Amino acid sequence: MSLEACVEQALSLIPEATQARFATDPLGAIREDLGLTATAVNHLAGTRAEGGACDGVSFLQDGVVLYAPTPHSRRENFTLAHEAGHWLVDQTSGIYDWLAEQPDPPKLLETVCDRIAQRLLLPEAAAQTIVRDGPIRARHLIELYDATQASRPVCAIALAKHLPGLGAIAIIDRYTRSVTHASIKPDPHRGWPAVFPWPQQQLTDEHPLLALAPGKSTSRRLPWRTPWGATADFYIDAMGDDKRVLAVLCSRDLWDAARFHPNAPREFDTRPLLSGYCCGSAFERRGYPCPECSGAFCPHCEDCPCARQTKREIQCTACFIQYQPHIMIDGLCASCRE
Structure with a gap:
């Protein structure tokens, strides 16, 4: 299971x-x-x-x-x-x-x-109904939020599934200038891109999306930049309200946002996709497994399964060797109790 x-x-x-x-x-x-x-x-x-x-x-x-x-x-x-x-x-x-x-x-x-x-x-049928007429737009996130009892991040997750090919849906807070949520749709053949919006990513004060006035929308080609300087172009449909900017990003021009479509090469993350459970939730992340236990490192605490097991161990008060808690009785390991 x-x-x-x-x-x-x-x-x-x-x-x-x-x-x-x-x-x-x-x-x-x-x-x-x-x-x-x-x-x-x-x-x-x-x-x-x-x-x-x-x-x-x-x-x-x-x-x-x-x-x-x-x-x-x-x-x-x-x-x-x-x-x-x-x-x-x-x-x-x-x-x-x-x-x-x-x-x-x-x-x-x-x-x-x-x-x-x-x-x-948020039943799947609700998202399908919202996007049945034309390509996914930022306004669809607002429509799905208004039509259901789901939160904006849940709506973004549901809509991102319907993006054709590589894309993402991001929710950006105007006041903190940060991405508060991002739902990524990997490329069906090449997997996760090297550049994409990710939660808690800070935008610069001059970022074009932050200049979008409340109630206004735009469709254009924009570069997305990572904190380490890597960039990749996305076609973006965005809409603003008083507190946030909602943006749909896609590697394809779904909205005829540009006349010229440069076929620039896009880098993809070739690291394996690992899954695990830690810090109260299941997770998936790109990276290399621990060489000792072959498990994934948690994206929050950065511990692997064997590191988490080591942290749970306690020291025997007689021989000073570390053991799992269920082995210990009154501070003694099985050998020292004999």
């Missing part, structure tokens, strides 16, 4: 009509379709200790969901869908067994429920 397999298996318990209702009425779907008791608690005493993007807690045996209300916010919708994910996991055979075999079961459970919530709030 895998993370995505867990999500698919859990969602298979909900009829399609109920899944469709979640996208517009999460509270009604939980109460009426799933038969759970959902109660808003203004001062929620406890939330899930292992993370997850929600403000709620469930009592699964009693069919009760408590959540902190945030009216007119997508966060409340996500909380409700996340708690529904916990209930679905509890009803699904085999998921807890799989989680028990993983390095950090509680945090991975939260990741599974986050993924279930995203799928419930």
